[in-house]
Amino acid sequence: MPARLRALIDRIAPMPGGPSLPVWPWTVRAFHWSLVLCVAVAAATGFLGGMSALSLHLAAGIAIPVLILLRIGVGLFGPGYARFDSFPPSPRAALEHLENIRGGRHERHLGHNPAGALMVYAMLAVLLLIVLTGTAALAGMFRQGPFRSFIGFDTGWLIYGLHQPLAWLLVAMIAAHLWGVWFESRRGHENLVAAMIHGRKAADPPAPPPPRRRAMPWLAAGSGIGAVGVLTLIVLRASAAPASGLPPAKLDHTYAEQCGSCHTPYSPVLAPASVWRQLMGDLRHHFGEDASLGDPALHQRILGYLLANSAEHADTLVSHMMMRRDPADPMRITATRFWQFMHGGIPARVFARKKVGGRSNCDACHRDAQSGRFLPENIEIPESAE
Amino acid sequence: MKLPIRLSVTLLLAGSLAAGAAAAATPDFAAARAAILAHYAAAAHKADPNFKAFSAAAGRSFFLAHPAGARPATPSCSYCHTTDPRNQGRTRAGKTILPMAISRTPSRFTKLSKVRLWFRRNCQSVYRRACTAQEKGNYITFMASQ
Numbered sequence: 001m002p003a004r005l006r007a008l009i010d011r012i013a014p015m016p017g018g019p020s021l022p023v024w025p026w027t028v029r030a031f032h033w034s035l036v037l038c039v040a041v042a043a044a045t046g047f048l049g050g051m052s053a054l055s056l057h058l059a060a061g062i063a064i065p066v067l068i069l070l071r072i073g074v075g076l077f078g079p080g081y082a083r084f085d086s087f088p089p090s091p092r093a094a095l096e097h098l099e100n101i102r103g104g105r106h107e108r109h110l111g112h113n114p115a116g117a118l119m120v121y122a123m124l125a126v127l128l129l130i131v132l133t134g135t136a137a138l139a140g141m142f143r144q145g146p147f148r149s150f151i152g153f154d155t156g157w158l159i160y161g162l163h164q165p166l167a168w169l170l171v172a173m174i175a176a177h178l179w180g181v182w183f184e185s186r187r188g189h190e191n192l193v194a195a196m197i198h199g200r201k202a203a204d205p206p207a208p209p210p211p212r213r214r215a216m217p218w219l220a221a222g223s224g225i226g227a228v229g230v231l232t233l234i235v236l237r238a239s240a241a242p243a244s245g246l247p248p249a250k251l252d253h254t255y256a257e258q259c260g261s262c263h264t265p266y267s268p269v270l271a272p273a274s275v276w277r278q279l280m281g282d283l284r285h286h287f288g289e290d291a292s293l294g295d296p297a298l299h300q301r302i303l304g305y306l307l308a309n310s311a312e313h314a315d316t317l318v319s320h321m322m323m324r325r326d327p328a329d330p331m332r333i334t335a336t337r338f339w340q341f342m343h344g345g346i347p348a349r350v351f352a353r354k355k356v357g358g359r360s361n362c363d364a365c366h367r368d369a370q371s372g373r374f375l376p377e378n379i380e381i382p383e384s385a386e
Numbered sequence: 387m388k389l390p391i392r393l394s395v396t397l398l399l400a401g402s403l404a405a406g407a408a409a410a411a412t413p414d415f416a417a418a419r420a421a422i423l424a425h426y427a428a429a430a431h432k433a434d435p436n437f438k439a440f441s442a443a444a445g446r447s448f449f450l451a452h453p454a455g456a457r458p459a460t461p462s463c464s465y466c467h468t469t470d471p472r473n474q475g476r477t478r479a480g481k482t483i484l485p486m487a488i489s490r491t492p493s494r495f496t497k498l499s500k501v502r503l504w505f506r507r508n509c510q511s512v513y514r515r516a517c518t519a520q521e522k523g524n525y526i527t528f529m530a531s532q
Contacts (some may be wrong), residue, residue, distance in 0.1 A: 260481075264483055287459070287478075288458065288459030289459060290510035290511045293503075294502075294506060357476070359481030360478075362481065
């Protein structure tokens with residue numbers, strides 16, 4: 001490590017004066033700060049980021065269970081204070097610890113104290129629940145991810161209702177965790193944050209020694225990496241499984257040709273059958289223009305295609321939301337509350353860009369508009385103003 | 387020595403075929419357009435026995451006019467096609483329209499069913515009525531001059 005970096009770390013995380021003991025191995029420290037980073041990214045993109053930040057949100061959501069699995073390997077087979085059996089989850093011990101604090105009895109723990117240990121397990125459990133509810137939401141809304149073949153919109157939407165409350169619960173737990181670190185640091189006259197950076201704590205005052213079980217580094221690494229590998233295979237396989245309720249991937253050629261000469265050919269999933277019927281019922285007055293086909297057979301064919309693939313026939317976020325029309329203006333996609341909510345943050349000047357071509361030109365920004373999927377990852381807003 | 391001869395013959399044949407196809411493409415369009423114009427000329431003559439010929443100038447003012455009864459969304463032909471038919475146009479929904487001028491889009495006005503469809507629709511939108519054969523012929527003649 002370069003001397004200047006070393007000096008910087010020493011300044012941020014000063015070593016305890018006097019003799020010190022190794023407490024946190026590098027695996028625990030790397031896990032802790034990587035998790036901090038991932039949770040920060042997930043929280044920032046989730047609470048503030050909107051749909052365009054979803055890719056980054058998912059990346060953080062994938063990294064978090066990977067980190068936790070690796071930590072479990074270290075927790076089962078790693079060294080000293082990293083091991084789960086050095087800080088068993090015990091509500092009774094945690095209460096006793098709090099009781100001791102209240103009574104002014106100072107008891108030193110080099111590893112996690114019993115209250116902190118309980119918080120560690122609770123935070124990991126809540127994190128995993130957040131990951132699971134997010135994965136279910138992804139399946140329900142976009143028919144993506146490992147649950148895509150067995151979680152539909154209704155279930156996914158219901159579970160999504162838990163995702164954000166759980167995230168707020170985690171925020172509260174993190175606040176409690178930080179308060180605990182601050183409180184214990186002050187009480188014990190030691191810098192616990194610095195200890196999580198350099199890994200050492202002062203040898204005095206004496207504390208119960210670490211568990212004397214031998215670390216098995218290869219087993220720790222192997223079990224963690226193996227578990228990540230197995231999970232990756234399962235997730236990849238499940239994510240490639242066929243999902244029901246998807247709109248037709250490709251538009252009917254005749255429909256796309258006839259309707260696509262004036263406007264982007266909208267996927268039939270973007271309106272319920274009643275709207276398609278009403279719209280096709282008066283093509284002479286089609287959003288202010290005459291769009292009549294002049295060929296009854298062709299008209300019937302296009303109407304049949306639209307009705308057979310309308311919003312009722314798919315099971316995605318877009319299809320469900322597109323069934324909720326504005327009663328005063330049921331024909332217009334841009335009049336739906338969902339459209340307005342999703343596009344509310346986009347300034348009018350973006351729609352005025354020549355390459356965007358207005359609010360009705362979906363595929364200027366949604367590369368997958370014609371498939372009716374409208375996945376957040378396929379959004380690309382043309383930047384140039386001309 | 388057999389192969390090169392055969393090869394050169396093949397190449398020669400393919401080359402002349404390609405050249406013929408390229409040369410044939412433009413006259414085909416012109417012939418198809420002439421047939422459509424003849425179709426409208428016959429109709430114009432039937433409507434008005436004094437009909438002589440189509441006028442590009444009349445087609446131009448028809449293209450640029452803002453008829454009083456136009457639908458608000460489509461006040462004139464040039465509203466979507468721009469005032470210069472050699473430019474690309476744009477539909478209200480943001481789709482590009484290839485230039486109407488024959489010099490830019492040689493395939494314009496070469497398929498009667500398509501010509502009929504769009505005259506029917508767009509005359510209703512801009513002029514709120516069917517256009518006359520005279521007006522359609524003028525329009526095509528104007529675009530052919532551009």
